[in-house]
Amino acid sequence: MIQRAYIVPGQPHIYLAPERNAGWASLRQAYQAVGREIANSGAELLLVYSTQWFSVIGHLMQVDPNPKWTLVDQNWYEFGEIPYSFRIDPAFGELYAGICKANGMQASTVNYHGFPIDTGSVVALKLLNPDNAIPASIVSCNIYAERDESRALGFAARAAIEQYGKKTIVVCVTNLSNRYEVGDIDPSRDRVSSAKDDEWNRKILEMLGEGRLEDVAQVAREFGREANADMGFKAIWWLGALMGEHNRYDGKVWDYEPVWGTGSAIVELTPSAKELDFEKEFDEAAPAIAVTGGTGLQTHNVLGEAPKRDEQDTEDATPVIRTERAPKPVGPYPHARRVGDLLFLSGIGPRTPGTNEIPVGIEAQTRRCIENIRAILEDAGSSLDNILDVTVYLTDMKRDFERFNAVYAEYLGHVQPTRTTVGVDSLPTPIDVELKVIASQ
Amino acid sequence: MNGQIVGGLLAPHPPHIVYGENHWRNEPKSECGWEVLRWGYERARKHFLAKKPDVILVHSPHWQTVIGHHFLGVPEFHGLSVDPIFPNLFRYKYDIKVDVELAELIAEEGRNDGLVTKLMRNPNFRVDYGTIVSCHMINPEWDIPIVGISSNNSPYYFSNEMGQTQMIRLGQATRRAIEKSGRRAILLASNTLSHRHFTTESDIPEDMSREHVYEHSGYLWDMKVIDLMRTGRTKELIAVLPEFMDHAVSEVKAGSLAWMLSALNFPDYPGELYGYWTVIGTGNAVVGWDPQLKAAATTQGAAASV
Numbered sequence: 009m010i011q012r013a014y015i016v017p018g019q020p021h022i023y024l025a026p027e028r029n030a031g032w033a034s035l036r037q038a039y040q041a042v043g044r045e046i047a048n049s050g051a052e053l054l055l056v057y058s059t060q061w062f063s064v065i066g067h068l069m070q071v072d073p074n075p076k077w078t079l080v081d082q083n084w085y086e087f088g089e090i091p092y093s094f095r096i097d098p099a100f101g102e103l104y105a106g107i108c109k110a111n112g113m114q115a116s117t118v119n120y121h122g123f124p125i126d127t128g129s130v131v132a133l134k135l136l137n138p139d140n141a142i143p144a145s146i147v148s149c150n151i152y153a154e155r156d157e158s159r160a161l162g163f164a165a166r167a168a169i170e171q172y173g174k175k176t177i178v179v180c181v182t183n184l185s186n187r188y189e190v191g192d193i194d195p196s197r198d199r200v201s202s203a204k205d206d207e208w209n210r211k212i213l214e215m216l217g218e219g220r221l222e223d224v225a226q227v228a229r230e231f232g233r234e235a236n237a238d239m240g241f242k243a244i245w246w247l248g249a250l251m252g253e254h255n256r257y258d259g260k261v262w263d264y265e266p267v268w269g270t271g272s273a274i275v276e277l278t279p280s281a282k283e284l285d286f287e288k289e290f291d292e293a294a295p296a297i298a299v300t301g302g303t304g305l306q307t308h309n310v311l312g313e314a315p316k317r318d319e320q321d322t323e324d325a326t327p328v329i330r331t332e333r334a335p336k337p338v339g340p341y342p343h344a345r346r347v348g349d350l351l352f353l354s355g356i357g358p359r360t361p362g363t364n365e366i367p368v369g370i371e372a373q374t375r376r377c378i379e380n381i382r383a384i385l386e387d388a389g390s391s392l393d394n395i396l397d398v399t400v401y402l403t404d405m406k407r408d409f410e411r412f413n414a415v416y417a418e419y420l421g422h423v424q425p426t427r428t429t430v431g432v433d434s435l436p437t438p439i440d441v442e443l444k445v446i447a448s449q
Numbered sequence: 450m451n452g453q454i455v456g457g458l459l460a461p462h463p464p465h466i467v468y469g470e471n472h473w474r475n476e477p478k479s480e481c482g483w484e485v486l487r488w489g490y491e492r493a494r495k496h497f498l499a500k501k502p503d504v505i506l507v508h509s510p511h512w513q514t515v516i517g518h519h520f521l522g523v524p525e526f527h528g529l530s531v532d533p534i535f536p537n538l539f540r541y542k543y544d545i546k547v548d549v550e551l552a553e554l555i556a557e558e559g560r561n562d563g564l565v566t567k568l569m570r571n572p573n574f575r576v577d578y579g580t581i582v583s584c585h586m587i588n589p590e591w592d593i594p595i596v597g598i599s600s601n602n603s604p605y606y607f608s609n610e611m612g613q614t615q616m617i618r619l620g621q622a623t624r625r626a627i628e629k630s631g632r633r634a635i636l637l638a639s640n641t642l643s644h645r646h647f648t649t650e651s652d653i654p655e656d657m658s659r660e661h662v663y664e665h666s667g668y669l670w671d672m673k674v675i676d677l678m679r680t681g682r683t684k685e686l687i688a689v690l691p692e693f694m695d696h697a698v699s700e701v702k703a704g705s706l707a708w709m710l711s712a713l714n715f716p717d718y719p720g721e722l723y724g725y726w727t728v729i730g731t732g733n734a735v736v737g738w739d740p741q742l743k744a745a746a747t748t749q750g751a752a753a754s755v
């Protein structure tokens with residue numbers, strides 16, 4: 009359902025003052041070309057995340073169906089004002105906020121006349137969706153959110169998009185290096201405020217051009233520190249989680265220009281089926297589940313710079329296990345977590361890795377479930393023989409129990425884990441069986 | 450000529466206090482909330498409005514500018530201020546008169562001293578909620594014109610000290626301009642002290658059983674700086690502010706307090722503490738300096754010595 013993603017800058021210079029600088033004009037042209045591409049894509053929803061919409065109490069989702077106002081930017085008002093009237097899809101915002109809340113995150117919807125929509129979202133929607141042909145949804149950027157929370161927000165977005173079932177294009181409004189010229193400059197002589205920032209921007213864009221989204225997510229911290237990237241470049245964690253946390257995209261850098269000293273680029277990322285010679289090793293493991301009650305608190309930076317961060321989310325994170333050999337989780341949770349010598353697996357169903365197909369019949373489903381569990385355990389350095397405890401969920405105990413039991417005995421009879429079998433009304437996807445396992449290392 | 454500053458206040462702006470008050474200008478309604486701060490503000494209001502000021506100047510952290518220091522430059526603003534962070538608590542109808550002449554004078558004084566200053570001339574500009582809350586708490590009638598000043602982010606790219614040095618110069622420029630203007634002026638520094646705050650909100654935002662300072666160290670810092678204010682040691686205070694900014698992520702980083710103390714020529718007489726309480730865990734103090742209370746014998750040097 010996610011067709012593709014764009015990374016775009018949110019400065020009003022591009023929309024309001026293209027005549028003052030060739031680079032701003034070029035960004036505007038690229039923006040409009042992307043807008044035409046979006047118009048022809050058949051997309052049914054534009055999901056916008058903007059680093060210029062700050063929130064501090066969790067995240068906010070815009071659900072006013074028709075927000076209208078005249079934006080006068082607090083900094084760049086000399087370029088003029090932007091009257092806007094947008095078409096928002098409130099149902100998606102409600103769903104997204106609901107999924108966040110169900111996962112223990114703080115989230116609220118916003119539907120207030122006169123709510124100040126941030127300049128980044130306004131610029132992006134004006135240029136990408138000038139006629140409001142496609143309904144949009146906008147989500148805020150929490151100034152404290154660290155990697156975990158930004159990822160959880162991304163996973164929740166993915167779950168919401170899947171549940172909503174509409175063709176969606178994702179728009180991430182963020183700058184690259186974000187050091188503004190602090191005095192009045194001659195716009196025609198605008199340039200990135202340091203060679204170092206420029207080099208970093210180019211390095212990031214090279215990776216994005218190759219579709220290596222997850223690699224960029226892995227170096228976001230360094231980029232944030234070294235080039236004062238916009239809000240620590242946390243937008244990329246959200247985008248990565250939403251898009252699938254890998255490097256298999258077709259990337260295209262439409263444009264890269266300075267805007268008042270900052271680095272501004274337009275990038276397109278389309279999921280691709282390409283095979284990679286090698287897949288990178290992730291250098292950081294972190295829990296994928298939502299962080300209850302917001303982040304571990306970082307700094308409130310009243311000046312709107314990226315919050316300072318420490319390494320706490322890597323230090324005390326219990327290692328999380330994910331594998332490509334088992335079907336992707338259907339929500340913001342990992343396949344398993346390790347605590348000491350124990351492995352706690354999420355409830356594992358019978359979907360086929362890669363295709364997500366559900367086998368027909370309880371025998372085939374049970375087999376697939378246990379094979380999925382085997383893959384997860386093996387990738388975690390364990391095996392089926394180390395299973396200690398199993399909870400079995402069956403949606404039709406009467407019909408399926410005996411046949412389930414036979415397959416179970418075949419795989420696990422000799423292992424003798426403790427077991428509980430429960431009949432349930434339904435499972436999150438149309439499957440007949442799910443197993444919840446605890447194993448030793 | 451012979452204008453003067455008749456009062457300076459640390460006047461923080463959490464929108465919660467307007468929400469707690471149930472003022473007709475604010476749409477959301479509450480049962481109660483943050484009374485200690487609100488009642489402190491009432492006492493401060495009584496004291497300083499009795500001085501019959503011609504103008505109220507306010508420096509706000511929520512109008513953030515990159516290129517220098519900006520001033521509201523239109524005689525009147527009317528509109529609706531919806532707090533982007535707490536839209537559930539603050540949707541406020543405002544009608545603001547601006548003393549554009551004084552704003553221009555300060556901008557000019559600042560420019561002459563090498564600062565970048567600008568006047569914001571678009572009547573559709575949305576006045577920030579920091580400006581509105583601080584002014585509302587001191588003059589809810591809005592019958593005195595204001596001068597609204599932005600907080601300039603940029604020098605802090607380099608260091609807290611560099612940012613503060615610029616605010617001190619802006620304070621001196623403000624003082625000179627007020628003296629030239631002939632106005633009687635009150636200054637509002639719209640800053641919270643310790644600024645770590647909760648990242649969740651209770652179902653009843655005004656549930657005061659949930660309200661307490663976020664952390665002990667924030668409280669220690671708040672008491673330390675309040676004590677320096679109460680005992681008239683504002684030069685010492687200025688010296689520790691950059692450290693305070695880092696340790697308690699204080700909103701004084703926006704520079705409002707340094708600007709005001711500088712405009713007051715660094716009072717060596719006690720500031721009156723009108724109230725201290727927390728709002729979603731942040732420390733908020735209302736403190737006022739009345740130059741009439743300045744002891745005749747004590748004078749302090751100019752900003753250059755700081």
Ligand SMILES: [Fe+2]
Pocket residue numbers: 462510511579641700
């Ligand atoms: Fe504030």
